[in-house]
Amino acid sequence: MRILRSIIYVLIVLMATPFLLVHYGPSGVATTSKVALNALFGYGGDEPSADIVRQQLDVADGFRLDLYATGLGKIRFMYATEAGDILVSRPRSGEVLILKADANRDGSPDDVSVLLSDLTRPHGIDYLNGWLYVAESNAVGRIAFDAVSGRVSGVYTRVVTGLGDKGNHWTKTLRAGSDGWLYLSSGSTCNVCEEEDPQRASVMRFKPDGSELSIYATGLRNSVGLDWAPWSNELFGTDNGRDLLGDDFPPCELNNIVEGGFYGWPYINTSTLDPDYGDKLPKDSPENLLPAHEFKAHNAPLGIRFLRHSAVAGFERSALVALHGSWNRSVPDGYKVVVLKWQPDGTIIESDFVSGFLQNGNLLGRPVDVTEARDGTIYISDDYSGSIYRVLPDDGLESSFTLPAAVQQVDADVGVLDGYDEQKRASLAAQGAQLYQQFNCAACHQPASRMALKTLGERYNAASLADFFSAPTPPMPAFPLSAEQREAMAVYLFDQELKAAH
Structure with a gap:
């Protein structure tokens, strides 16, 4: 293949x-x-390694990033459950996956499995009142879902049917509002045209049982991402501007989406009449509402997520937006996650949050969606390599390779390696020595700076030190070690310490 x-x-x-x-x-x-x-046929890149991700991707100050899962195929939108599981849609295979929370703290989900299958190009997913809702390309369905156990029950039922999914921009994005309605975006069938189906190029809404489906806002060419500002409960949506008007026009948009609002497409690009359809603007057309913020042209903003649980200072009134990246610029641009920060006067400042997906012509990935777990952990999906990246708050400790004290007090009367017989200890120590050399640990732990590796037995036992290696203190990298390899590293270090003491 x-x-x-x-x-x-x-x-x-x-x-x-x-x-x-x-x-x-x-x-x-x-x-x-x-x-x-990738855009037309779903062709993707190779699965990245954890080392490449650490070397190539940069994250904003106050955070650290790692590769959470890869090899997931053409994944798109996500939902983080209250248990810390991640649900992610996979439209081309008609599935929704569930990535079980990292309870064993090895840096990856404890299990990956198919939660729902036999769907029609599922994309947006959300949860409301015990129901998991899925936006397929031609319908919206729901099924009873236990967010704690991560299990579905009963029969999957389509509550909204007959949605148009021909032509371009067939994806549907779904978000539940605090008003009890569900909001649904549907992109245009074309680059620029007058739609025959009024539901296309719009945001709709409906009641949880699928009733009272209506058009909420229009003139939105392809509003893939939707979310509410937690401080004002205003609905914001990303929107992808049209193509074939040059490298730098029109800009992509962030819109404050209001009921009855009209946002210009196909007749107006921001405030400029379209060269192909501007003269066709109906005389009775509603007022064109200008964007709340403009992204660079062709950057393709997709998922948006307002941060609600971040403990990092300066991100209290912020949203993260995944820029999928251009396919039609002479110099490719986008391919990153940006943070939008709302200022006291209502203006929005954009800056990079995660960057480095495209370097020197080498493409690592294309960000699609952003979601945030209740503990503040941020997840980013990438449909180019089939990966999910995890962003955690940096602990803010001093930037040296010192190992902090273990959470549990180590019993000073018990030798750290007393639980191993001589053969097991030798075998693990040999494996740990190979890993120490493989990952070039000596480059940072030279003899002059080995104080961090001394007196480990006073602060750790083998289990707690192995656990430390699963999420080490930055700037020490989190190497892709299995549970056995982490144990081997711990035994090797303790073995070296004991030999040096004698």
Whole structure:
């Protein structure tokens, strides 16, 4: 399958190369062709390693980032349950996955399985009053869901049917509002046109049982992300601007979506009449509402999430937005997660939150959605490599490779390796020595700076030190170690300490 995929990729690139050279130049061919294949056919990149993620991705001050899961396929939107599980949609396979919370603290979900299947291109997911709602491309369904156990029960039932999913922008995004309604976005069928189906290029809403479906706002070309500002309960939505008007126009948008609001498409781009459809603007058209914020053209803002549980100072009135990245600019742009910070005067300042997905023509991933767990942990989905990244608050300790004291007091009368027989201890110590060399630990723990590795037995036992390696204090990296490997590292370090003492 990998060979066939590569052959198909090469053939398509060869056929498209003349077009790409004319429009994007030699430097843009490789990246642009990969992104176009991802957008059109679902072609993705290789699964990244934890090392590459740590080396290539930068995260805002006050946070640290790691690779939480990969190999998940063409994943899209997420929902974090109260138990810390992550639900994620996989439209091309018709499934919703559940990633069980990292209870054993090894840096990855405890289990990944299919929660729902046989769906029609599921995309948006949300939870309301004991029901899990799924926005398929042509319907909205729901099923009883226990958010604590992560189990569904009963029969999956479609409460809204007959939604249009032909043409472009077939995804549907779903968010539950505090007013008891569910809000549903539906993108346009085209780049720019006058729609025959009034539900397209809109945001709709309906009651939890599927009744009273109505159009809430219009003129929204492709509002993939929806969320409410927690301090004002205003609804905001990202919107992708049209193509084929050059590198830098029109900007993509963040809109404050209000009932009855009209946001311009296809007749107006922000405040400028469209060159193709501006003269077709109906005389009785509602007032065009301007964006609350403008993103760069073709950056493709998708998921948006207002932070509600962050303990990091300066993020109290903030939202994270996933920029999927351009496929139609001469110089590719986007491919990152940005933070929008609301100022006291209502203006919004944008800055990078996670960047580095695209470097020197090498594409690591394309962010799609952002969700936040109740403990403040942030998750970012990537449909290019099939990965989920986890962002945690940095603990703020001094930036040296010192090992903090263990949570539990170590019994000074019990030797740290007394629980191992000689053969087991030797075997684990040998394995730990190999790992110590493999990850070049000596580069930071040179003899002159080995105080951090001394007196470990006064603060740790083998189990607590192994547990420390699963989430070490920055800047020490979290190496991709199994439980046995973490134990081997702990035994090796204790073994070296005991030998040095004698």
